[in-house]
Amino acid sequence: MKRHIKGTLIGVLSAGILALAGTAYADSNEPIKIPIKNWSSQIVMAHVIGGMFESIGNTVEYVPVDNQASFEAVRVGDIHTLHEVWQSTMQNAYYAAMEKGGLIDAGTHDAETLEEMGVPNWVIDQGLCPGLPAWEALKDCYANFATPDSGGKGRWLEGPLSWHGDVMPNRIKGLGLDDTWVVKFAGAADALWAELEAAKKEGRGTVIFNWTPNFTDAEGFSFIEFPPYYDGCRIADGGDLSTTGCGSPKGWLKKAAHYKFPKTHPQAYTIFSKISFTTPQIGSMAALVDLHKMTHEDAAVKWLADNEDVWKPWTASVLGESN
């Protein structure tokens, strides 16, 4: 035990001295810490980005972390980057961390995300709610979406309360659907998928919160078309119950970094800020795992090999600078 402590002390001291001598412009040799969360596209993309960093000589370490906790982790610098920040489900956590200080915006992906209430395609095919995806159809078909605990009303299964607070209950009220529909909050994403699977087996209707790109795209999923979103229609943005019926905006997909990352790893940060994936690209990453049953690591290797024309330009710019 004693030896470890002594070793730590010597290590910390020598690390400090050597780091002082290091140059300021090249990337530090310390590993870049990339978070691993619990959905396919995020994990594959983590390894894809890690592969890019490694291609310019950086060391990468993957750290498993809960999505909600990851914002605090970037803020205090225990992980360096966040590469999938979804507007509708994570902007609260994202802006809260930014406000507290320590997390910086590192650009936005090309991909537009859509996160909305919807139904699996077979609900439409079986005619459980004629008229979908227009939201007005919900007025008449609610009985097909009742569950034991919904008291005869149709049930909307929304994601956890931490994702968008009261937006969905307010939307139901804003649309005048609150007499026939009720919102239930799931506790985690896997609860949503379990519900999707169970409803399919039973052939029962279900309206659940989902997003695209996602692994559920493969089985077919239709988003409900609500009145269009505009700035200020939600209560948090100054709206009232007459406007809260608005749907979800087409959302951004952002990247974030710890505020010291540009200084410690200037080259890797430059690449990271240039990275911009499109919806089909993200979808193809997820599909390698979800449809082709590859491991996340193998999928990333394959994706990098197949898409050099996409990512080489991002890393090439840095390599050019340093030569």
Place this chain on the structure above:
Amino acid sequence: MSPPRIPLKAVQFSGLLVAFFVLANFVDSSDANWLWRFPPLLKDLPFIINDTVQKLLFEWMPIEIYDPDIDDYESSPLFREVTRAVSSSLLVIIEFTREVILGGVKTIVVFTDWDFINENPWAHWPALPWTVITGWAIVLGYRLRGIGLAILAGFSTVYISVFGQWEPSMQTLSFVLVTAPVSVVLGLALGIWAFRSKSVEAALNPLLNVAQTMPHYSYLVPVIVLFGVGDHAAAIATIIFATPPMVRLTLLGLKNVPADVVDAGVMNGCGRFQLLFRVLIPTAKRDVLIGVNQVVMQCLAMTVIASFIGAQGLGSNLMIALNSLKIGTGIEIGVCIVLIAVVLDKMSLAWAHKQKDYFADRTLFQRYSIPILLVAILAGGSILAWIGSFLFEEGRNYLYIVPHNKGITTAPFWQAAVDWTWDTFFFILKDFNEFLITQVLFPMRDLYLGMPVVATFLLMMGTAYILAGFRSALIVGGFLLFIAFSEYWDRALITAYMASFVVIVSAVIGLTVGSLCAQSAVASRAILLVCDFLQTFPSFIYLIPVIMLFGITDTSVIIASVVYATVPATRYTIEGLRSVPVVIQEAGTMSGVSRMQRLVSIEFPLAFPHIMLGINQTVIFGLFMVIIGAFIGTTDLGQLILKAISDRHGTGIGITLGLCVAFIGLAVDQIIRTWAERRKKELGLG
């Protein structure tokens, strides 16, 4: 025992119930009415806690620290620097343990730095081939307890590698190999300290209570801020969770050491430390070892939650598998966790029971046979791995390390089993589910929510007074007052409704199964093994099938909780009944009682205090799982705790909510514990 007491209690209870119903029916339900709901006087508490923590962490005693990364000075609060230093030294130890098994560069980095690693590619510590670890585990198992443990150890390591979970399992193992000893030593030290000083014991007791009953994800945010994200932070959270039972059991063991033994030690001229380590602790061995068992179980039970804040290993793989509904993979990973727990538990117990043989006359070879064997295994395994590097392609050397997720898998089988269960039972269970929700659960919930706050206080404090005395009534009142003055009373009622339903069902099942199995030694051992399994098998795995069968409803939460909360009720019932002295049982039989009479009028009353402690644990386990039920989808305190993780004032809100949960548990704990103590005294058991 004394006949007049029972009618008295019955009269007291009927009086209490009458008063309760009068209050419940005549108090007007409006928010302005204080008798209906207390005003949220503590509404600002979360923010106060938040600001205090904030001040402590980000403002108090700032020191200037030079950060070479950004070539500038940064001010950092002292407290956080201290906690960070603690956690980084812990990290070094974890990574050292990990790299002994799996290889790597980080231990070398500690002595050099990353630039050195980058310039010297040879500076990489090699991993131990899995064959070597397997061989070592078998030898160790054989040496410690014989062929049985050797087979178990061999089976477990082979299982883990064959299923392609070697790397994550070894990551988890190295994590536990650090957290468990730290928890044991810390628990032992605190236990001894509390044994020596009454004031330490008094100060420690409430802290332990809260640490044991507070849901662990309510303090995840402060842990992240103080200790960071990664194995070190997860280790700290695990240690907080695993140490309290060790402290308790150490203290209990030391207190139960007979005075004669201590006197004998003193008369033989023991010094203070000799007395402690040669007399007291060996005598208290049984309880201390139960503590070690609980530490190992708790450390592994934390695997999944630990992965939320950065622990590498099985936990995060489990969450990834479950999030894409790969239940089969989830079950395989869960079995790995259970196997690690069981092997570690058995090995540590065997090691503790091992007597040193001072008189053995052994040759040099006999004395060193074990080290020689271990070295031989290392050499053999390495040669195998070297040969393997020629046999396999694509960098996958199955004789070195079975690559992650490249082993065989039984996932399709488990998937089929889940599908079969669904097809067979779903439509039967659907009606049951509907009945349970509409006829039992919702009416019960509405009943709880319909209680005026004064009626709730009367009921709880009255029960405490009748069963456990005036002092307990005041303590219970204090706990409830905190919740009533917070904003979360209604949510706490929902938590309470689910938890009490869970406790009733679990207690009935646990008592029944426990008393039936206690009749036979074989059945007892078998069911205790099942208990170990259920305690360490991550509940997240069976949450998914449960959700598929019962939907995202309170039923799912309750079923998952009952599975977990039945464990202590069963365990303590068996232990209690089986520890009734044989002499007393025989005395009963000789007096001519039937087996049933003996169980009901002799064994149950004698085992009652121990059984009540089991019920007490059931309350805590049940409450704990109801809160975890937030991951399914609840509308109680757990939902808000989960939300608090990403809130701006999350630290304060999380801690306040966590305290509300802890206080529900502690209020019930106070009543049951004091009641059991009293019964114990009445029965002359101590």
